[in-house]
Amino acid sequence: MTTIRRAELTLPGAPLGPANPLPALCPPAKVHAVSVDERLRETLPLDMRRQLGYRPLRSILPVPVLDGYDRTREDLTLEALILENSRLRVSVLPGLGGRIHSLHHKPTGRELLYTNPVFQPAAFALNGAWFSGGIEWNIGATGHSTLSCAPVHAARVDGPDGTPMLRLWEWERLRDTPFQVDLWLPEDSDFLYAAVRIRNPHEKPVPVYWWSNTAVPEEHRVLAPADEAWHYGYERALNRVPIPELDGTDRSYPLNSPHPADYFYELPDGTRRWIAALDDRGHGLAQASTDRLRGRKLFTWGGSTGGRRWQDWLTEPGTGGYAEIQAGLARTQLEHLRLESEGELSWCEAYGPLSADPVRVHGEDWAAARQEAEARLEEALPRAAVQKAYEQWRQCADTEPGERLATGSGWGALEVLRERLKLPGTPFDESTLDAEQAPWIELAHSGSYPEPRRVTPPGPTLVARHWRNMLETAPAAPLTEYHLGVAQWHAGDFAQAVRSWERGLELAPSVWPLLRCLAVADREAGQLQRAADRYAEAFADLCAERREAEVWTAACAALGREAIETLIAAGRLEQARTVWDGLRPVTRTRGRFRLLEARLLLAEGDKEAARRIFEEGFEVADLSEGSELIAELWAAVSDEPVPARYDFRMRPVREDG
Missing domain, CATH: 2.70.98.10 (Beta-galactosidase; Chain A, domain 5)
Structure with a gap:
């Protein structure tokens, strides 16, 4: 059997x-x-x-990036289904x-x-x-x-x-x-x-x-x-x-x-x-x-x-x-x-x-x-x-399906509910809807995107055309303008996205999410100094309102990383150091940020301190597939071959390195 x-x-x-x-x-x-x-x-x-x-993809929106893991292991118990x-x-x-x-x-x-x-x-x-x-x-x-x-x-x-x-x-x-x-x-x-x-x-x-x-x-x-x-x-x-x-x-x-x-x-x-x-x-x-x-x-x-x-x-x-x-x-x-x-x-x-x-x-x-x-x-x-x-x-x-053995996300249920879809064999039940889908249900039913009842980072943005159309006709409000701008950016309407984010700034009680989006737009348009200004202002605003919850730590780490990288590129090293100092200690110990610190030290001219970070050792848990950043930074601090522990290069290495 x-x-x-x-x-x-x-x-x-x-x-x-x-x-x-x-x-x-x-x-x-x-x-x-x-x-x-x-x-x-x-x-x-x-x-x-x-x-x-x-x-080809314009972006991975509406899906969030998963980069909150490290390389510290513990005993994990995973749900399994056995077919035998x-x-x-x-x-x-x-x-x-x-x-x-x-x-x-x-x-x-x-x-x-x-x-x-x-x-x-x-x-x-x-x-x-x-x-x-x-x-x-x-x-x-x-x-x-x-x-x-x-x-x-x-x-x-x-x-x-x-x-x-x-x-x-x-x-x-x-x-x-x-x-x-x-x-x-x-x-x-x-x-x-x-x-x-x-x-x-x-x-x-x-x-x-x-x-x-x-x-x-x-x-x-x-x-x-x-x-x-x-x-x-x-x-x-x-x-x-x-x-x-x-x-x-x-x-x-x-x-x-x-x-x-x-x-x-x-x-x-x-x-x-x-x-x-x-x-x-x-x-x-x-x-x-x-x-x-x-x-x-x-x-x-x-x-x-x-x-x-x-x-x-x-x-x-x-x-x-x-x-x-x-x-x-x-x-x-x-x-x-x-x-x-x-x-x-x-x-x-x-x-x-x-x-x-x-x-x-x-x-x-x-x-x-x-x-x-x-x-x-x-x-x-x-x-x-x-x-x-x-x-x-x-x-x-x-x-x-008969007996349910595991539950996925509520995003399918949201789309089925909105479009009244019939998908025999794959039911996306309303019982799977959760807090992430709740504001979008309200938008579909009432025509308005709800403003948050407490200070918190914005939730995920839906970017498909039908959701973008709803946001465009919804009453203007800071969070609505934020989500609308993200959806417009995803659609390739960059100028209109910037206008939406700028409108949202006028009344927003929390400006860092909008400033960060505008900073990305400036950076992509080659306006590096203006992007640096906005990143610095966004990070300062986030630090003023952040709480102790995990989501705030994640937001601070993500925004701080982008801000420091842009400020270094713009030559604004004092501001980059200020952002670094504003990161939480637990964030600064992560491998990605140890590598970022080495970049900042090199930009500041302290080559020996940058090399000491390599000597002390670090692991960049979220190192991207194909990334050669670690090898490039090593070449900037040492004339020696890249140590094996830091060599993730996937391409053939030229004789000149």
Whole structure:
């Protein structure tokens, strides 16, 4: 019998901490900004050429940045849901994006995934906090989902042939698209099925992005039915390359790649969609899908110093590294698809054990290796079986959930309530609405955004066109003007956003949120001195009204960091030092602020004091993916090579450093 039950997972971990209260007005870091040689662009398939430039993000609004964590671990107890039959035991974390933490094959006692022994957030998601390991579901836009460390709804559903099915669903806020992931284990099956559906309930097309991301031990060989791949490294250039051998090295072994890189496999039309990672004995994991999920990818940290440092950073030194095998809707993760009004996309995936002849799998003949893997996959899981499972699932995709097992956010309920949407199979109940949605419900019902009853940092801003229209017709009030300006800025109407924030200043009892937005606008417009003025004034106002609550500490840290960076850039070092002194002591001890202090000391000309900060040691918990800031600052304080503990560089290092 297949069963679903609740459980708890306890492991060392760093708590997520509070969200950043400042709206993320600027686009996320351009780690995935693509450079394509014009001669290559002319040879790209038409759909790929079109999708590479389709609807990139303006910002991550309305989602907040998650940067309140550190690297101090304690015993964390995480909610888990266990899906189990006689062959497999699957552990799912509904509080962390529905991540599959473990896929345990009971007959052999093998864990098929790389399971992280710790929970260590790092700044890899579009909105910050992300963690490695297991199988994650990436939806929204290029990068790791903003739901990576967020709760999703979960419930039991009657699945194909009456098999109990675990349904996960949420409202993806970057694109305002509801989605579901249905997981089930047929009785005595060695393979977990995962059926996915993304819907567009709106009147206009939306861009869609999806990649299922599986962590596997990096010592395995990765096989896929392709002879070419699109290589994308942290030089941010896309190139078509042969596989498995590139520059004299077999890149199907993740550790053979000299630097972190993506290899997006070019699967020929009509080819079965699959990817596998097998160890030296020919054992490992295979993932296969129906044809809709066309893309396959290998990500490797490679063998460079920076890549190895990231492995230790995201996991636990001495516990083994990982690579990622992924499956997506497009050829590459640099593309977004167009989903028409009231349309949907759906497909079925399968994950399970694969064993093949190790001599052939690890032989020099690439064609023979992948043919061996595909033949064994067809024996274990025929292509027709995955298609049949998908067709059976379609009959219960709209089945209403039964017992609720976990609760996600109330944002989907807000949109369903506003638009009176009907989304069979994925109910967003009004019972999930909470204090964050309350002012927006009042705006929708009364036409007015409520002013706060007590002094507190502003809540999150909704930026979709319908909410922006409501704010534009609402009675003018400071908080309304603040939210309206954020929504207008997100829409690209920068001048009108500035006018809204300036109007809000006239009557606002709390001016720092508006001044901070105006400072960002000045900075982006190249008005650095005016931005510095406004940041200094905003921070002083915040210090005058801040309280002891966690949200105030988070606001002070976020605003102080932006203010100091801008004041340093403007050459206003005395004011930067004043802001530094105004930070709370607990904030100044965090790694990000130790690094910021080193920058300030260097700007003040005290190179020796800046170097002492490096010698004392610090860890920047929210160091961004691809950031080279630490190495750059080290070069400013020392002529010595970057110490390994500070070397997070993902690109090849030139001889001149």
